[in-house]
Amino acid sequence: MKILDRYILKSFLVPFFATFLIVLFVLVMQALWQTFENIAGKGISLTFIFKFLYYTALMIIPQALPIGVLLSSIMALGSLGENYEFAAAKSAGISLQRMVRPLAILAIFLSGINFLFLNNVYPYAVFKQLNLKQNIKKKQPAMALIPGSFNTEIPDYQIKFEEKYGEDENLLKKVLIYDLKSRRGNQKVITAKNGKIVSEEGSKYMTFVLYDGNYYEEHIRTGSSLAKRKRMPSSNATFKEYEMNIDISSLSEEDLEDEKYKGRHNMLSIQQIKDTLPDLKADYDEYVLLRTKSLNSILKANSLYKYQDSVKPKMITPAILDNFSLNDRINILNTSITIAGRAANNITSNKSVFKFKRKNLNLYDTEFYNRIAFSLSCLLLFFIGAPLGSIIRKGGFGLPMILAISIYVIYFFSNTFGKNLAEESSVSALLGGWIAIFALFPIAFLLTRRATRDKGLFNIDTFTQPIITIFKRLMSKKTPQI
Numbered sequence: 001m002k003i004l005d006r007y008i009l010k011s012f013l014v015p016f017f018a019t020f021l022i023v024l025f026v027l028v029m030q031a032l033w034q035t036f037e038n039i040a041g042k043g044i045s046l047t048f049i050f051k052f053l054y055y056t057a058l059m060i061i062p063q064a065l066p067i068g069v070l071l072s073s074i075m076a077l078g079s080l081g082e083n084y085e086f087a088a089a090k091s092a093g094i095s096l097q098r099m100v101r102p103l104a105i106l107a108i109f110l111s112g113i114n115f116l117f118l119n120n121v122y123p124y125a126v127f128k129q130l131n132l133k134q135n136i137k138k139k140q141p142a143m144a145l146i147p148g149s150f151n152t153e154i155p156d157y158q159i160k161f162e163e164k165y166g167e168d169e170n171l172l173k174k175v176l177i178y179d180l181k182s183r184r185g186n187q188k189v190i191t192a193k194n195g196k197i198v199s200e201e202g203s204k205y206m207t208f209v210l211y212d213g214n215y216y217e218e219h220i221r222t223g224s225s226l227a228k229r230k231r232m233p234s235s236n237a238t239f240k241e242y243e244m245n246i247d248i249s250s251l252s253e254e255d256l257e258d259e260k261y262k263g264r265h266n267m268l269s270i271q272q273i274k275d276t277l278p279d280l281k282a283d284y285d286e287y288v289l290l291r292t293k294s295l296n297s298i299l300k301a302n303s304l305y306k307y308q309d310s311v312k313p314k315m316i317t318p319a320i321l322d323n324f325s326l327n328d329r330i331n332i333l334n335t336s337i338t339i340a341g342r343a344a345n346n347i348t349s350n351k352s353v354f355k356f357k358r359k360n361l362n363l364y365d366t367e368f369y370n371r372i373a374f375s376l377s378c379l380l381l382f383f384i385g386a387p388l389g390s391i392i393r394k395g396g397f398g399l400p401m402i403l404a405i406s407i408y409v410i411y412f413f414s415n416t417f418g419k420n421l422a423e424e425s426s427v428s429a430l431l432g433g434w435i436a437i438f439a440l441f442p443i444a445f446l447l448t449r450r451a452t453r454d455k456g457l458f459n460i461d462t463f464t465q466p467i468i469t470i471f472k473r474l475m476s477k478k479t480p481q482i
Helices: 003-039 046-082 085-091 096-137 226-231 270-299 301-310 326-375 377-392 399-423 429-452 460-478
Strands: 157-165 171-179 187-198 205-218 234-247
Touching: 003 046, 003 096, 046 085, 046 096, 046 377, 046 399, 085 096, 096 326, 096 377, 096 429, 171 205, 187 234, 270 326, 326 377, 326 399, 326 429, 377 399, 377 429, 399 429
Parallel strands: none
Antiparallel strands: 157 171, 171 187, 187 205, 205 234
C-alpha cells in the first residue's frame, strides 16, 4: 500500500470510528428511553437490561454504519480540500479518482459487512429483543394490552377495548371482557363505555374499574344437553360502576428468557424469507380463489343466461329490462338487489382477512428487497459524501454534520415511505424496497461528476448569464445610435 493510500485511509477511519460510535450511542439511548417506562420499577435485573441494550445495539449497527460512512467521507474529503491537500495532489498529477480509490474500496467492504449484519446478526437481534420486550410486559400486563383486538395474554380472559389513553395509559374506552375461567362452564360477558386499570407493583391482582356498562351471565350446568342449556336461567344487569379483580400471579412467575415469538419477517435471513415466500403466496392465492368461487356462487353468474332463456321477452330492444313485462322487471330487480346485498356482505366480512393476508405477504416480500437495497446504502452515501466534501472543502463537525443529517434524513424517509407503500400494495415490493436508492442515485451521480470536473456545488453563472445577456441586448436596442 502506498503512502498516499495509507494517509487517505487514516484521514477517513479516524472520524469514521468516532462518528460511528457517537451515532450508535445516540440511537441506542433513544431506544432505551422509549422502553424505559416499561423497564423501570419492574424488578428487572441489571444483567437483563444490559442484554436488552446489547441486542438493540446489534439491531442499530446496520443503520449507524451508513451514517458514519456519509459523515466521515464529508469530513475527510472536506478537510483535505480545506488544507489545500487536493491542490497539492493535483499539481503532482494525482486525480481525485485516484485519491478516493482506497476509500471506494473500503466503502464496498463496509457494504459487505452491512449485508452480513442485515442477513445474519440483525434477524437474531430482533428475535431476542422482541422476546425480551414481551417478557418485560408480563411484569406489568396492563402495558401488554393492545387497543382494537382481543388480548389473550391474561389467562382465562379475553379483553378488547377501542382506545387506551391517559398519562399512564390506564384509561380505556368501549371495553369488552369475556370471562372464561368458570369451572361450571358459565358464559360471562361484561361491556362498558369506559374503564380504567388499577394495578400496584408486586401485586398479584390487576383491578378493572368499569363505568356505564352491562353484565351478562348464562348459568350452565356441566353435562347438560343442548335443549336443557337453552332453558337454563341467565342473569344480566346494568351498572354505573363495576369493579373486578383478575389474578395475574401466574404471569409474574413467567421466565424472562422465554422465547415464544419467532418466525416473523424481520427475524429471518434472506434465504429463509425466500423459502417462506412461495408458501405465503400459495396460501394467499388459494384464499383469493376460494373467495372468488364463493362470490361467483352468490352472484350465480353462471346461471344468468339460463334465467334469460327461461323468461321469453316480448320484443328485442337495446334496453334489456324493456324486453320484459312489468312483473318480470320487478322480479329481476328484487332478485338482483338481494344477490347484490349478499355479495356486499360477503365482501365486507372477508375484507379484513384479505387485507391481513395481503399485508403479511407484502411484509415478507418488501423485507427481502429492502435488505439487499439497504446493504448498498454505505456505498451510495459514500458517493454522495465524498464528492460533496471535496466540493465544499470544509472539515470538522459543523457544516459536514448538518449536510450528513439532511442527506440521511432524505434517505431514511424515502426508504420508510417506499416500504409503507409496498406494504399497502400501492407499489410493488421491488420498487418499495429500492425507492431510496433510485431517489438518491442521481444526486450521487451528479455530485461525483461535478467533483471530478472540479466544479462547484452550484454554478451561479449558468443561471445568471442568460439573464445578463438578454438584459444587455434590450439595453443596446434602446440606446440611440449617433
